[in-house]
Amino acid sequence: MDFNWTLFFQFLVIGLATGSLVALVALGYTLVYGIIELINFAHGEVFMMGAFFAATVITLTGVTGDDSAGLIVAIMLLALAGAMIFSALLNRGIDWVAYKRLRNAPRLAPLIAAIGVSFILQNLGIYWKGSNPFTAPSLIPFDWRTYNVLQEWPILRDWFEGSTLRITLMDLFVIAVTLPLLVGLSWFVYRTRLGTAMRATAQDREAAALMGIDINRTIGIAFWLGGSLAGAAGLVALLYNNSARFNMGFQYGLYAFTAAVLGGIGNLAGAVVGGVLIGVIWAMSDGFLGLYIEGWGSQWTNTVIFSILVLVLVFRPSGIFGSPTTEKV
Amino acid sequence: MAAQVTSVPGQPTTGARVEPILETRSVSRRFGGLVAVDQVSIVIPRGSISSVIGPNGAGKTTLFNMIAGIYRPSAGEIRFDGDVLSRASDMGRARYRRPDQIMEAGIARTFQNIRLFANMTALENVQVGMHSRMKAGAVGAMLRTAAVRREEADSRIRAIELLDYVGLGRHAESTAKNMSYGDQRRLEIARALASEPRLLLLDEPTAGMNPQETAGMTRFFDQMRQDLNLTVLLIEHDMKVVMGISDHVSVLDHGQKIAEGTPDEVRANEQVIEAYLGKDAEQTAAALASRQQQVDDGATEVTNS
Numbered sequence: 001m002d003f004n005w006t007l008f009f010q011f012l013v014i015g016l017a018t019g020s021l022v023a024l025v026a027l028g029y030t031l032v033y034g035i036i037e038l039i040n041f042a043h044g045e046v047f048m049m050g051a052f053f054a055a056t057v058i059t060l061t062g063v064t065g066d067d068s069a070g071l072i073v074a075i076m077l078l079a080l081a082g083a084m085i086f087s088a089l090l091n092r093g094i095d096w097v098a099y100k101r102l103r104n105a106p107r108l109a110p111l112i113a114a115i116g117v118s119f120i121l122q123n124l125g126i127y128w129k130g131s132n133p134f135t136a137p138s139l140i141p142f143d144w145r146t147y148n149v150l151q152e153w154p155i156l157r158d159w160f161e162g163s164t165l166r167i168t169l170m171d172l173f174v175i176a177v178t179l180p181l182l183v184g185l186s187w188f189v190y191r192t193r194l195g196t197a198m199r200a201t202a203q204d205r206e207a208a209a210l211m212g213i214d215i216n217r218t219i220g221i222a223f224w225l226g227g228s229l230a231g232a233a234g235l236v237a238l239l240y241n242n243s244a245r246f247n248m249g250f251q252y253g254l255y256a257f258t259a260a261v262l263g264g265i266g267n268l269a270g271a272v273v274g275g276v277l278i279g280v281i282w283a284m285s286d287g288f289l290g291l292y293i294e295g296w297g298s299q300w301t302n303t304v305i306f307s308i309l310v311l312v313l314v315f316r317p318s319g320i321f322g323s324p325t326t327e328k329v
Numbered sequence: 330m331a332a333q334v335t336s337v338p339g340q341p342t343t344g345a346r347v348e349p350i351l352e353t354r355s356v357s358r359r360f361g362g363l364v365a366v367d368q369v370s371i372v373i374p375r376g377s378i379s380s381v382i383g384p385n386g387a388g389k390t391t392l393f394n395m396i397a398g399i400y401r402p403s404a405g406e407i408r409f410d411g412d413v414l415s416r417a418s419d420m421g422r423a424r425y426r427r428p429d430q431i432m433e434a435g436i437a438r439t440f441q442n443i444r445l446f447a448n449m450t451a452l453e454n455v456q457v458g459m460h461s462r463m464k465a466g467a468v469g470a471m472l473r474t475a476a477v478r479r480e481e482a483d484s485r486i487r488a489i490e491l492l493d494y495v496g497l498g499r500h501a502e503s504t505a506k507n508m509s510y511g512d513q514r515r516l517e518i519a520r521a522l523a524s525e526p527r528l529l530l531l532d533e534p535t536a537g538m539n540p541q542e543t544a545g546m547t548r549f550f551d552q553m554r555q556d557l558n559l560t561v562l563l564i565e566h567d568m569k570v571v572m573g574i575s576d577h578v579s580v581l582d583h584g585q586k587i588a589e590g591t592p593d594e595v596r597a598n599e600q601v602i603e604a605y606l607g608k609d610a611e612q613t614a615a616a617l618a619s620r621q622q623q624v625d626d627g628a629t630e631v632t633n634s
Contacts, residue, residue, distance in 0.1 A: 192481075193456070193460065193463055193480075193481070193484075196449075196453055196456055196457055196460075197457065197460050199446070199448075199449065199453075200446050200449070200457045200460075203446045203447065203448060203449070204444055204446060206399065206428075206444075207440065207444040207445075207446070208446075208457070209398075209399075209427065209428035209429050209432075210397055210398075210399070210428045210429075210432060210437075210438055211429075211432060211437075211457050211458050211460060211461075211520065211524065212429045212432035212433055212458070212460045212461025212462075212524050213429055213457070213460050213461075214427070214429045215427075215429070
């Protein structure tokens with residue numbers, strides 16, 4: 001059988017969109033790990049709660065796909081802001097309730113606390129929206145989902161004439177939300193006073209404290225940032241997948257964790273690259289490999305992703321971008 | 330017992346006693362059964378260069394860490410500029426401050442084993458030092474208010490000035506881990522100065538330097554004190570380093586203060602000599618004197634060149 005380039009690119013597009021979501025969630029893992037060396041296993045649930053909150057906000061406004069395009073976009077922005085603020089508050093609250101007291105405890109203690117918080121949030125999710133997947137509020141008009149920019153936009157139309165490859169408005173929407181957030185985050189971390197304080201705290205907490213940095217406040221900022229990115233990812237996942245479920249944070253969360261480890265945990269650029277890679281592998285395994293391998297399908301995706309996790313941990317624990325971490329004296 | 334201080338340089342001999350900038354009152358620190366610092370009282374006169382010396386393991390760094398707020402004193406009280414910095418419950422109501430609050434109060438330090446932010450540039454390291462003197466919060470930073478932009482621009486200019494001052498102007502954009510050992514030491518000092526301290530704690534600042542470099546560095550401390558209106562407190566285990574520049578020396582051994590006074594008084598103190606080199610007192614005194622001569626010679630050479 002010939003190699004099907006069209007489908008390959010189709011799944012690549014899906015993978016890039018999904019991968020940007022994974023990257024947003026992975027950044028939350030890596031930000032928190034970078035600063036307090038805690039793997040915040042509740043992070044996937046913060047993402048899920050962001051999606052749930054966004055769904056509730058959209059439903060409450062009562063705006064549907066039948067309303068004007070301007071109103072729909074306004075409600076999307078409102079839901080985005082709402083989900084980001086809600087998830088940031090939630091993440092910071094989790095830190096305050098569950099981790100802050102354990103700062104000087106053995107590392108296992110906050111890790112187990114994180115797993116506990118994760119279970120609590122999943123059960124809250126069941127209580128909130130039930131245990132079955134629910135369809136996202138019908139905010140996005142059907143023709144936006146089917147609108148294929150490769151066939152509709154002037155120049156692209158000529159280039160892709162006769163091709164069945166599709167890039168829809170929804171794919172663009174994911175990128176349109178993700179890219180500014182990534183740029184904004186790196187600007188914050190590398191160009192502002194608080195970002196510099198965060199990097200200093202990540203490198204040497206004690207020295208940073210002695211340089212006048214309030215450590216607890218700085219750790220709090222990492223939780224604010226990670227939470228707001230997870231909230232944004234929650235809204236985008238809700239609208240992109242058109243559904244949500246209480247355990248969506250489990251899958252996304254573990255994939256994002258794998259992405260963070262793959263890129264080099266604690267490394268921001270690594271989380272983004274790892275996220276996109278995992279997204280592409282995810283999409284290929286779900287859809288593309290089945291064309292060539294008898295019986296391959298999405299049931300194998302977990303196996304593939306976690307095999308990658310194991311291989312990275314065994315052969316290159318510092319990840320793609322990892323440099324040896326600064327030794328502590 | 331300890332040699333009594335008759336006069337302290339930097340303090341007027343007549344009239345009212347000037348409030349010392351730093352004072353520890355019977356400060357102790359226990360780690361389990363080990364008493365690392367035992368009832369140490371020292372007084373650091375304002376505007377002086379003072380030193381705490383002692384053999385390795387004498388409790389110097391523990392004392393420093395208590396002043397800087399990393400350890401809480403098990404007993405006693407530390408006062409800075411007339412205020413209680415930290416106080417254990419035996420001296421009244423216990424009171425402790427976090428390291429960042431102590432930095433904000435005006436005490437900055439360097440480390441025995443250099444602890445720069447290795448993956449940041451020299452400029453960024455200095456800007457971290459300015460953190461407590463800047464105000465911009467998260468909201469202001471996102472909105473890019475005029476005040477925030479001005480503050481950031483000012484901080485950059487001041488950081489470059491400080492790097493120039495310690496002789497690292499050309500290295501502003503170098504990553505700290507790629508700088509030479511001596512430059513890293515200077516960068517640590519620039520970072521400490523960035524917080525506009527009134528008291529600068531230097532933990533073995535000349536460790537690993539040869540006599541010429543040491544002489545140059547100690548003259549730089551004296552320069553700094555004058556230019557920046559600073560009080561400097563040095564920790565050293567190497568006695569000869571501090572003798573030339575200190576106004577006032579305290580000696581620790583096994584956690585206790587065994588002597589204090591001017592360098593000459595301390596040098597002549599038998600307990601000090603014993604603590605350092607055992608009981609061959611005469612030999613030791615001679616050795617110390619000749620080493621001191623070497624350091625002085627080093628200083629002269631540098632000055633002449």
